Amino acid sequence: AQKITQTQPGMFVQEKEAVTLDCTYDTSDPSYGLFWYKQPSSGEMIFLIYQGSYDQQNATEGRYSLNFQKARKSANLVISASQLGDSAMYFCAMREGWDDKIIFGKGTRLHILP
Amino acid sequence: NAGVTQTPKFQVLKTGQSMTLQCAQDMNHEYMSWYRQDPGMGLRLIHYSVGAGITDQGEVPNGYNVSRSTTEDFPLRLLSAAPSQTSVYFCASRERTSSRTEAFFGQGTRLTVV
Numbered sequence: 058a059q060k061i062t063q064t065q066p067g068m069f070v071q072e073k074e075a076v077t078l079d080c081t082y083d084t085s086d087p088s089y090g091l092f093w094y095k096q097p098s099s100g101e102m103i104f105l106i107y108q109g110s111y112d113q114q115n116a117t118e119g120r121y122s123l124n125f126q127k128a129r130k131s132a133n134l135v136i137s138a139s140q141l142g143d144s145a146m147y148f149c150a151m152r153e154g155w156d157d158k159i160i161f162g163k164g165t166r167l168h169i170l171p
Numbered sequence: 172n173a174g175v176t177q178t179p180k181f182q183v184l185k186t187g188q189s190m191t192l193q194c195a196q197d198m199n200h201e202y203m204s205w206y207r208q209d210p211g212m213g214l215r216l217i218h219y220s221v222g223a224g225i226t227d228q229g230e231v232p233n234g235y236n237v238s239r240s241t242t243e244d245f246p247l248r249l250l251s252a253a254p255s256q257t258s259v260y261f262c263a264s265r266e267r268t269s270s271r272t273e274a275f276f277g278q279g280t281r282l283t284v285v
Contacts, residue, residue, distance in 0.1 A: 066211070090270055102261065102276035109271060148213060157202045157221050157267060158229060159274055163213035 060084065061149050061162035069168045076136040078165050080149030083130065089153045091132040093123070096146040096164075105147075108132055144169045173197050177262050177277035184252040184284045192247040192280050194262030201267045203245040204274070207231065207258040214261065220245055221267065252284045 062081045070076045082091065093105040108116045108123045116123040124133040136143055150161040178193045196203065204219035206229075216229030220239040234256060236248040245264075249256060259281050263274040 063213075088270070092273055100259070100279050102263075104273040104275075107271055107273060150214075152270070157265075158204065158216055158219050158227075159263075159265075160216060160230070161206070161214040163211060 059162075060153075060160045061151055063149055063162040063165050065165045066163075067166045067168070069170055070139055071170050072141060073138055076139050076143070076167060077124070078134040078136075078147050078149075078167065080132045080134065080162060081130055082132060082149075082151050084151065084153050086154040088155075089151055091123070091125070092150040092152070092159065093121070093132075093134045094148045094150065094161075096148065097142075098145070102148075106134070139169050141169050141171060143167060175262055175264055175275050175277040177260075177280050179280060180278065181281050182283070184249070184282065186252060186254060186284060188252050189248070189250050190252065192249075192260055192262075192282070194245045194247065194277060195243050196245075196262075196264040196275070197243065198264060198266075198275065199242060200264035200275075201242065202274075203239065203262065203264045204229070205235070205237065205245070205247045206261045206263065207256075208261060208279075209258050217247065217260075249282075252282075254284045256282065257284045258282060 089110045091108045095103045106118045120137045122135045146164045148164045152159045175196045201222045205217040206214040218237040220226045262277040265274040266272040
């Protein structure tokens with residue numbers, strides 16, 4: 058079974074609109090961490106934001122925020138006021154318990170339209 | 172700091188050839204890992220290590236060997252390359268001092284097996 062599910066293979070969004078990228082996860086461990094990474098066409102992996110399972114508040118980093126719904130096991134990335142430079146592949150990832158390894162979803166390719 | 176350095180950036184192999192993908196980090200990270208990225212599959216974990224002398228298998232370990240003799244280096248060996256191993260390979264490292272730390276990625280190695 059997939060640990061991380063990203064159901065949107067691709068998305069097209071108009072510039073300046075807000076974007077929500079979906080991520081659901083599967084774990085029975087009460088302690089876990091969720092990550093979002095951006096991969097532009099140049100190929101590098103850029104860390105965006107982290108949410109811990111015990112964090113009381115949703116994580117925010119500049120224009121990025123994480124809509125964390127623990128009961129639904131979802132950790133959607135919200136990008137406010139999208140820009141052309143946001144066009145990229147976005148990956149959701151998870152680390153469980155004391156395990157060090159980070160498992161990734163299949164990604165969502167976001168296209169920002171001018 | 173150089174961060175995570177992968178060599179080579181591009182490689183073409185013939186079926187049956189062997190090669191080693193190099194990965195070095197200068198951040199004194201205990202955790203290092205290798206992923207492969209294929210279209211529509213996201214990043215899949217091949218092998219990982221939590222310190223010198225310790226390695227473990229990830230999601231797709233078959234056909235790959237690793238060793239970790241120093242904190243800095245984590246080479247990935249393909250003993251007998253197959254076309255199915257055509258992929259982009261990423262090395263990543265992270266601190267283990269906190270559960271919140273993200274993984275830092277190298278620039279990737281694009282491998283083609285013909």
